[in-house]
Amino acid sequence: MASVVLENVWVSFPIYSAATRSLKNRLIQSATGGQIRADTVSQRIPVVQALQDVNLALKEGDRLGLIGHNGAGKTTLLRVLAGIYEPNSGRVATEGRVVPLFDITLGMNLESTGYENIILRGLFLGLKRKEIRARMDEIAEFTELGEFLNLPIRTYSAGMQMRLAFAVSTSVIPDILLLDEGIGVGDAAFLNKARARLERFTEQIPIIVLSSHSEDLVRSMCPNSLLMEHGRIVFVGPTDEALAHYRALRGW
Amino acid sequence: MSSDYQPGDSFFLVQLQHGLEREQLKRAWHDIRAGWSRHELWVTLAIQDVRQRYRRSKLGPFWITLSMAIMVLALGVLYGQIFGQELKDYLPFLAAGFVVWNLIASLINEGCQAFILAEGMIRQLNAPLSIYVYRILASASIALFHNIWVYLAVAFWFGVKLDWVLLWVVPALLIILINGFWAALFFGVLSARFRDVPLIIGSLMQLLFFITPVIWKPEMLPGRALWLQLNPFHHLVEIMRAPLLGQLPGLANWLFVILITLGGLALAALFYSAYRWRIAYWI
Structure with missing residues (x-):
């Protein structure tokens, strides 16, 4: 049985500069009490809250679209689902084999x-x-x-x-497939072939989460969608309503 | 960590606190075991690493063998004369020591890069992170397999007596790899966060090469200095070099090595448990 549960998931990213990337600086800093070089090697590394208090439950048969503008936290959420990022707090429980298909040529x-x-x-x-x-x-x-x-x-x-x-x-x-962005697959002839294979492939997968900017793609694959904004879930529900909310957010 | 966490709190402490929870220790252990069971994957990665480095050359990976042979011959003839040593004695000693040193140094130097070099894979694919450490062990072993022929040729040429004592090489190699494992785990994580660590370690290893008896013999040191005995690399090299030269390894060498193995494993386990979950964020 494939399933996904996220409870109160928080994820934050430290933003490192060249100076905070250096062990030498770090040691000098602790030796001088962080006084002298406080301007260059800040004690406080700036932190971006990428996901805030995310709750989500997926069961077999679910196809969920992720929408939101760049930096809303879609990719981070996918990586949390894949087990690549472990949250700072909260619980992630996935059952079944998870396959992430992100930027597929990387790696x-x-x-x-x-x-x-x-x-x-x-x-x-x-x-x-x-x-x-x-x-x-x-x-x-x-x-x-x-x-x-x-x-x-x-x-x-x-x-x-x-x-x-x-x-x-x-x-x-896989039991759980995570897709990021439209997967452009070369020329038109191959695209048709790929689409057929993708359809056959996706039919058999219990749970799919798809992140995309293409409204058509999300609409065709996912009956339900999740709208993200600043790392929070703003709306979960039927894809059409989610897209409407999205447009309203962007002031269309 | 509770959700009343505020961005800007001392992130370091928050991370450490979270990392030392019991749950994290269990996950780290699971990661290490699951990684081991993916041996087909990391052996393939290691083979491709080695092959790739020499892909566009005719000799292929035998460049490793050739450059080792040239190094040993050149250093052997030069330092043999400087130290006034007989080649018959000195060259096998140097060749054995050099081969072992090469293994140790590449475990540590490449161990630093374990996670940094795997950045793309770590961010796109959800495999246990320990596979990138095992990959380093595997590729260092492959290099050793190419280098050892240089020693064997030298030993054969000078008629070094090789008998059952040679079997001591096996446990020695195993324990060196175990030490490489914890070192790569520890320095790999540290390097992922602090990018100057591989540079620091690199220069340190260069220094250690000269203060560890590899090109010189311990007997050449007047009065057997204490710091020689305190140098863990001396013992690490010795447990494998001695049986290669047909001598029984010293008990003291082995005891010392077992001690640093246990200490290192404990340190790395704690460290990996605390920071494994941060690696994907750091790289």
Whole structure:
């Protein structure tokens, strides 16, 4: 049973400057009581409250859209759901295998070949080497990259890298899928193919959370949405109403 | 931490307090165990690291072997003359010590970078963070596997007597890796927060190379200085170098190493438990 529960989740980011990044400065500062260099090495590191008192419960079958303008906390929330950021306070409980699909080409090794990256990404997704080999042909075929798969992926175009990452990432059915932003996947022909695969893929996933600026995408995938503003949840409910609130907030 | 927390409170204390909760210790332990079970992943990462470094060269990873061989020969001939040593004796000593030192130094230096270099992966993928530490252990072991041939060639050439004592290399290697594990955990986290730590550690390791008996022998030091015995790197090198040279390692060396292993593990466990959850924010 896949489920997600967030209770009173707070997340804050310290903003470090070059000076506060230095152990040397830190030690000098403590040796001088923080008096002399107080202007450059502030005792107080500025903190951004990225999430404030977020409560959320998702159960099987839920498809939730995240909307809000840049910096509202959507990505941070997704990373908390993925277990990448642990909150400063509050409780996060997820059940089931969580797969984050954020900037999907990040975390790939540019100097390694396409095949090597398929294996690497598969291992990150929790597959065994054997399982990846079993899927290799299917993944390779889907990417339509052919001989390119033997070359380091730094020789690929952005679209080709995207195809590769997309094909591997959608070869495992997770319990909870976290999607960030529209995943542009190259040319039109591939896009249709990708859309079909994405649909087949998403149908089988118990819980999906999608963060996007594209109203159409959110509307088509998620019956319910969550509107964020300054790290707080402002509204949760049917996507149309959430979008209406969003427009009202932005003064449209 | 309670929710009456105000931004601008001493963040350091708030973090530490939160990190030392019992729950965090359990999570850190789980992270370390879950990371271990993903061995296919971190071994693959390590192999790709090594391969990638030498991808565009014909020799490939055997550059590691070659540069070690050149280093050992050049230093061996030079310092053998400076110290008035017989090559038959000195070169195997230097080769063994150098190979072991290389392992230790790369564990510590690369350990500092464990989380910094994995920034992209840490922020996009939800794997246990300890895999990035195991990856360092694996890639240092791969490098050792390439370097050890230089020693073996030298030993063979000069007819160093190798017998069952050589088996002591195995526990020595294991305990060096365990020390590398806690060091990478500790310095990796510290470096993620303070970016000058890898630089500080780098210069420190350079200094330590000269004050640890690697190119010189402990016997050359008049009166066996106390600080030699207090240098943990002396003991770390010795437990592996001695059996490589066909000698039994000293009990005192082993006791000292076991002591720093236990101390280091305790320190790193506490530190990792307290700060593991901050790593993703720091990098």
